[in-house]
Amino acid sequence: MEVMWRVDTATVRGVQERLPRTAAYTTVMTTLDRLFKKGFVERVRQGRAFVYRAAHSREQVETAVTAGLLTGFLGETRRALPLLSNLVDAVAEQDETLLDQLDALIREKRTAPRKERA
Numbered sequence: 001m002e003v004m005w006r007v008d009t010a011t012v013r014g015v016q017e018r019l020p021r022t023a024a025y026t027t028v029m030t031t032l033d034r035l036f037k038k039g040f041v042e043r044v045r046q047g048r049a050f051v052y053r054a055a056h057s058r059e060q061v062e063t064a065v066t067a068g069l070l071t072g073f074l075g076e077t078r079r080a081l082p083l084l085s086n087l088v089d090a091v092a093e094q095d096e097t098l099l100d101q102l103d104a105l106i107r108e109k110r111t112a113p114r115k116e117r118a
Helices: 002-006 012-018 025-037 058-074 077-094 096-111
Strands: 041-046 049-054
Touching: 002 012, 002 049, 012 025, 012 049, 025 041, 025 049, 058 077, 077 096
Parallel strands: none
Antiparallel strands: 041 049
């Protein structure tokens, strides 16, 4: 996906040429086909080849993956506290400003009317 996010469109060969490591043409073709079937890339036939493009931006994919992980972890209350504790610890170690932003988001969510919290 890294290559697909850097280029507008690419064929299998185009992706293969932009990879940081050597990969067989058939490996790239299979990977792009799987990404297509999962909805991560779109493709259009041009002659005998498919031209691929990212179906979603990096931000959209990261948001969806993160939301899925969090929903899974937070689905059971007993699993939520260790996750949240580690998240806060990691944020605190990395960036004090980010910790302040997290705190502000929590305060904002607590004061929002119940309807907006969902």
